[in-house]
Amino acid sequence: MAFKRREAPTVEAVDLNTISPKDTETRIIQGVKKYATNEGNWSRADANTPFLGSIIGMGIESSNLADVTMSIERQFLTRKTNRVPVNGGSEFRLEDGELGKLRILDGQDATAATPGLSVKMLMDLGHMPKDEGYLSGVVSYAYIVAVGDGYRMNDGLKKAVEKVQRLSGAEREEAFMNLKTLIAKAREYVSLLGDIKALAENRRKTYENDRQTVDNLRQELSMIGEKLKGATASGDSGQVATLRSEETSIRSRLKMGEQRYKISEQVVRESAGRKAVEEAKVREISTILSQTITDAQRVA
């Protein structure tokens, strides 16, 4: 007897130009349900709920981030379907064409850390019209990271307080030292959040690393260029072929490095300004953290 396998329910894809940003956001949240491990946070999720993390996030594991993107691709249709080759190679960019399946290219989803930022990504890539009203309520990637750090710090501080309260003698002393460090760190963080310039400066570390990577790759490329000149002049065809393949590999590494550099540049830029919604998020975590600091100091 042959059984017919039950068919998986098909997701009906919707044209991104026919639905509102809010509906898009709702569909994105529904689409990631199966990857979420924190039911409470997922069911309360809005535009600014991070996909990752369990304290305020939906508890999606990092290995599932690619699935979030794939889930978005499955749910929407776009007019940006026309593949236009770039630099004569295998790379392409998407331009207006027939309505078809949404495709998010490598690296384009790097800062889509929340449903709101995913919608922003779709707008930035031209898959749906820009809606400034909606975007004004979306917390930037830089502030999602900054606020998330604050919540994790708050959680750590609370646990340290519990430990100190529970211990006695030498062990209490040792745990107390940790608590003092955490209080100092948390205080420093609250003041960092309060100072936009300092926060932007603080985010420069990754930016500098990424910039160095790109600079270095450019140097490697120029070095290969010089070697190629030499090898071509001396007519060493074997060496020329080896150098050409090395050059191709460095070019693709450079492309990856530049993508990352663009993101860290964006983080520094976003940290340097603050929208009302970001101000509210910052104020919220600052208040929570300050309260925990006060409680911790009482124990200390």
Added chain:
Amino acid sequence: MLSDVDVRSLRRQERLSAWARWPIYIFLFFSLRLYYGYRFEDMEAFRLSLWKKLDKHQGPIIWAANHLTLIDSFLIFWALVPPSKLSRTKIIPWSTPEYRNYYHLGGPIYKRFIRFLMYACRCIPFLRGGDDEVSIQWRENVYQKCRWILLNGGSVFIFPVAGRSKNGWFDPHRPKDLLGRLAQEVPGVKFLCVYLRGEGQIFRTVYPRRRERFRMVGDLIDGLLPGETNPRMTSQRLFNRLAELQNDWFAGSGLAKNCAGNDVIDLASPHARDIFPPDGDPETIEEVYSRRLTAKETAYLSEFSGEARYRIFWKFIAAKEAAMKALAQSGVMSNFKDLEADLFRRRIVHLPTACEMDIALTVDDAEKVHAICVLRGGYIGDDDHPGDVLWEVRQVPDGAAPSEFARESCLNFIAASSDDIRTPDVLAMTDDGGIPKVLRNGRVCDWGVSLSHSGRFAAYSFMVS
């Protein structure tokens, strides 16, 4: 043995370089200090401490150092040799740069200029690759030249690991015998060991970044000790000393020394099967690959099917996640497609920087796979050595939050692994930009802590080096 022609040629080069030492020193000053803006921390103290020993030793010297950029030998020379010591020409080292890297650069004029500069800087071109007779003869000839220079009281500068370090870490577990062999053949030779690195130098690069601030530590040690009967013993001692200097360098640095990561995957979790259905249709599988794997990894996986393919796919993911965590500890953020794993060679490459790291699949059973990755700080371990990463995989009890369980279990594990931490209560978990860190006595411990959870399992690791 060297021919008379070779000896005459070396003598000629030595005379010319002795004459050219002043113009070259001035050129170095202008290019490194004024153009690149390089600075050396505590240079006077460094010079003083080493010259106290160097002044007492008038014999041959082998300069041995870590290798991160193409201009390391110039930087080390400048850091160590003040103008007042340039008159001691025997101490100006001979170098053995790779022939293919320097001797065919640019057009005819540029190439000639570089070749002349290399000649004046006492360079003997070396050919690393190739097993043909010409290449082997070339290498042996260079070795004989180095030996001759040392036997005549001179100095040679040889990087013990040959090329620039692929992960920015000097690894003493893979010694090379060349320097040991030289030391065995030259009576009275000493090793001048130097560890020099810029504070912003995470991986190998062509040049250090502009306005880099360097710190360096060094020592002068015996070339041969009684009882060292083969080159490997001597080389191992040299490598160990350089590794100690590396530890001293990191002790005074803002860079984290221990950078490792771990990751566990629950193979039976509905998530894992949903993401990558073992019997999924080719289109779904291709889509899953395209988001996470490189072309080379995809090609490797295409040789498998069904459950085997499913397991190997998750091994790739575990290895990549572990590598991402190790890189993040050094301040470098990455994603799946930035990394290319070679499960057979147990190596993973961060493509944008070409940094190559060690990986190990530590648990590989029917229910789960667990991987660890080490960027720097210690040894990942092998069949003979347990390595410097301690790790554990445990099942998350029903009702417990996996991330919370991983954090608490990690502290328990650290305390249980240590003789002097009586209870995990004296430790606290904090994080620095999303990277877990452990506090003890109020201080952040450089232990390279990493946490992971997937489905029913939680895993954690830390480094004991």
